[in-house]
Amino acid sequence: MILSEEQQLLKDSAKLLLSENAPISALRAMRDAGEDHMPGLWSKMSEAGWPGIVIPDAYSGLEFGYVGAGVVLEEMGRTLALSPFLSSAVVAATLINQLGSEQQKEKYLPGIASGDLTAVLAADETGYFDLSSIEAKATASGDDFVLSGNKRGVIDGHNADLLLIVTDGDEGPSVFMVESGASGVSCETRLIIDSQRAADITLNSVTVSGDALLGSIGGASDAIEFTIDVAAACSAAEMLGISIETFERTVGYLKEREQFGSKIGTFQGLQHRAAQLFAEIEVSKSAVLAALQALDANSEKRSVLASMAKAKCSKVVRNATEEGVQMHGGIGMTDEFDIGFFMKRAAVCRQAYGDYHFHADRFASLRGY
Amino acid sequence: MEHLEQFRQDTREWLEANCPEDMRQPMRSDEDQCWGGRNWVFTSEGQKLWLERMADKGWTAPRWPSEYGGGGLSGEEAKILGEEMSRIGARRPLSSFGLDMLGPALLLYATEEQKQQYIPNIINGKIRWCQGYSEPNAGSDLASLRTKAEDMGDHYLINGSKVWTSYADKADWIFCLVRTNFDCPKHEGISFLLFDMASEGVSTKPIKLISGTSPFCETFFDNVKVPTGQLVGTLNKGWEIAKYLLTHERTMIGGFGLAGGGMKGMGQMAAAKRGTRDGRLRDASLRTEASSFEIDEMAFGLTIERITDETKAGQGTGASSSILKMYGTELNKLRQELYMAIGSTDALNFDTDSKGALVRNWLRSKANSIEGGTTEVQLNIIAKRILGLPA
Structure with missing residues (x-):
């Protein structure tokens, strides 16, 4: 359960592209200007070929698989980049690829892969x-x-x-x-x-x-289930990125902020909560990777793992963003400070494609109870 | 790849031919574990044969070097052996602190002569080891230990006592932390000694726990003579070995967090007991708790896999054992709580026969987050060593 060299390279290049083109300041600027998307980002992502990550080579995609999509989403979660990557290039492309006829795939998938068409x-x-x-x-x-x-x-x-x-x-x-x-x-x-x-x-x-x-009338059930798995696992990857980034920023603050004459990071009450959260994030990393790998392998455990990952990461990202605000204290509540942006995106990701309760319930049903 | 497929095939055939039938049955309780040692009485012919055959191949310690009797397997091969064993439900042939804790430290710190002397008898289960670490006034603050070893020229003279020594009353030898210098910072005067529990002056006294069982002892040393050749590593540098060994102990205890092989999932177990309505566990609150638990349990199992793979690939972090220990033991405590909830009033039986096993395991599990470094100590380690939070 480790990333291949290609997957690691993709992750590194995603980190670079996103930190240059979609830092939190870009999201803030977009919001303040009242815009509904990040100008320029999608074309940069398209130049890098990302919209084609899960699309087969035959339809001009990169055929890089869901682990690839997941590592990009993890990095997107870190910078809170906004783009139709998950909705169009991952979720919609998956459903078309699952259900579409040869003709339909030829007609739509290359457009999605190039970023020119969004679905x-x-x-x-x-x-x-x-x-x-x-x-x-x-x-x-x-x-x-x-x-x-x-x-x-x-x-x-x-x-x-x-x-x-x-x-x-x-x-x-x-x-x-x-x-x-x-x-x-x-x-x-x-x-x-x-x-x-x-x-x-x-x-x-x-x-x-x-x-x-x-596909056919009434014939979409299996493809929809597969697409839910994809959406859940990939959304979990984005939440993982949010958790990691929020956590790193928070630990950085614990090392800087002084009260009662000491760095607040010396206080055991905070140390233990940070350590606990770190362990939870480590565990959610494994959940996400296993779910993504199961999609690429089309394993029979795919749905169980996808719902497990979405449920787990929903819980952890809630915890990470709550602790992020709490440990920053008053400044964490201000709009001027960035930590609140993570809590807001996390709230959206937690609801997207089924929330904790949806996936915990689905998990239980899939496990036979 | 071809080599590994061949290895899998050969291993499967060998296990089929050599694993006795009764060693393929799930363990009913701790009583079914084989610990080996001088005084071990095998519970069946199958248990004896299984240990002998596995030890003969070095597969009680699959990854240890073959020159000391280990299996000499690569990481991939050892993984295949593990998979093939669980495929047929094969029991672990030998439970041993020698395998899980002492051996890795000896391989790293002992002299060649010491390795030749001690490691083969760990692998074949001839010597059962116990761990002399905690003392009455050195628990979480282990480095403040005061059991004294005086250098008498050809031997050390040991005086003091240990507590929470697991199975000291059943062990043949002890690996023991002793103080060899009192006039220095506490971490710098500790040494790591090995000695025979049959030595004159060693005595043990079992401690009865809330579960009614006595897996731990008090251990007393009254003028015990230990030949100087039984010191491992450098005098006064024993803390380094102690810490290294603790990482193995934590990983072992963290493994308690894994689902038992062949066991039904928590939710299914609950459904079997409480019944279902429209295919769902009838008790909605229990269903919620069971799914939350199973999600964590699954994610934790995957984390052990991931950390193992990362370590193999040289990407591991040394402090990961603290994460596994903390998370795994808290998870196991929750598991036992849920078993008790599912068992309902029947779970309260405290008979000494197998009917009381549930409640004893529940009580026993409360020690998981204390032994081997408490949950709070693990959180301290994560905070300081991994997160770099200031002291």
């Missing part, structure tokens, strides 16, 4: 990722389909080119690719806590042609 999964309607309660419907109409429904809280949904709409019916769930500009699609954008945008998307009798259907 997002629009599945959830509940706000708590309950995909068993999907009410969006697709009705066949000749060779076409007519789609209706409401999708909630789609991150990056406001400026994606392609929406992957999940519908449900008697046969089971189906996935349709809908262009965001299609007639009948409307999108309401909400500002969320980490300065990103979440879109509530309404489909009002949207007509799409038959080749918009990914």
Whole structure:
């Protein structure tokens, strides 16, 4: 369970690119300017080929696998870089690659791999990722389909080119690719806590042609499960990065800040909490790597490991960001200081693609209880 | 790669042919462990054969050099052996502080002559060792120990006492920390001695624990003579060896945090006892606790794997044993708590037969975060040595 040389190199180059192009100050500037994305970052990431990391070579991807995507996301978590990498290049690309016909993959994957096209999964309607309660419907109409429904809280949904709409019916769930500009699609954008945008998307009798259907009617269950695994493990990797960065900043502060005539890092009460948190982060590192490796190997333990990693990292990142603010004391509560940004992004990552409770419950069910 | 596949094939065949049937059954309790030593009474012919056959191949110590009777296996080969053993549910042929603690220190610090003398008898289980570390006034602050060793020319004269000596009453030899200099900082006057527990002046007294069992002893030394050749390493530099050995002890105790082989998962065990509704464990609160526990248990097991792999690749951090010790023992305490919850009132039986095993294991587990350096000591080590927090 160690990174290969190529994976380590990718991680190092991600760290470099992100520290140059997406430091926290860039996020702050974006927020203060009221913008909804980080200008220039996505094109830098695209030049580096990252949007193609999980896409097969046959469709102009790097075919670098999910461990590769995970190490990039870990580094993104460290600098809180905002981009459609997870939503489009990892999650949506995975679903298209899983379900799509040869023609559909040839049509869309190279665009996603180059970064020119972005796609997002629009599945959830509940706000708590309950995909068993999907009410969006697709009705066949000749060779076409007519789609209706409401999708909630789609991150990056406001400026994606392609929406992957999940519908449900008697046969089971189906996935349709809908262009965001299609007639009948409307999108309401909400500002969320980490300065990103979440879109509530309404489909009002949207007509799409038959080749918009990914896979078969009712045939998307397995691909959706696989995609949930990918999203969970990769989101866990991002939370791991947030935990590590928050922790390092906090330990740095314990070594600097003086009270009662001593560095506060000499106090055993703080030392033990820091040590405890360090151990938890070490444990979550292993959880993430194992989950990512299981995706690359398509192992049968894949889903158990993915939910384990998402649940574990959700808990740890909550702890890391809470301790980060607490140990910084008053200054940790100020907007001027950066530590709060980590807590805000962590709150979003914890909810994305199923929260702790969703994944702990899924884990238990998968383990037979 | 081809070599490793061949090794796996050969190992599988050898284990199939040589592991006795009763050594493939899960251990029912600690009683089923084989500790070896001069006075060991094998519980079955299978237990005896299994130890002899494994020791003969050096596979009780798979990675130790073959010149001292070890298996001489590479990291990959040892991993395969472990996998093949768990595939058939093979028990560990020998539980031993010699294997888990003393041996690695001897390989690093002992003279060639000492290695030749002591290591083969660890591997074949002929000598059972105990650890003389803690003293009545030197627990967490181990380096303040005061058992005295006076240099008498050809021997040291030992006076003092130890406490929490695991199985001292059953051990043949002891590796023991003694003070050889009182006029210096406490870490700089400690030496590392080996001696026979049958020596004149050694006595032991078992300590009865809250679990009703007595795995620990008080150990007394009254003018015990130890030949000077039984000093390991340099005089007064024993603390370095002591610390190195402690990292092995911690890793061993941290291993308690792993799920037992062949055991059902916590959640399934709870479901079997409390029943299910719509396929889910009926008691929602217990289900929540069980899944939280299993998530940590799984992530911890993966962490042991990762740290092992990193160490093999030369990327390990020396203080990782403190993380494993702290996390693993806290996890095991939680495991025992959940077993008690699942066992319900039946779990309260305190009979001496196997029915009382659950409650005894629960009580025993409370020592996990005390022995081998308390959880608080491990947190101190992590804070200072890894995080570099100021003193």
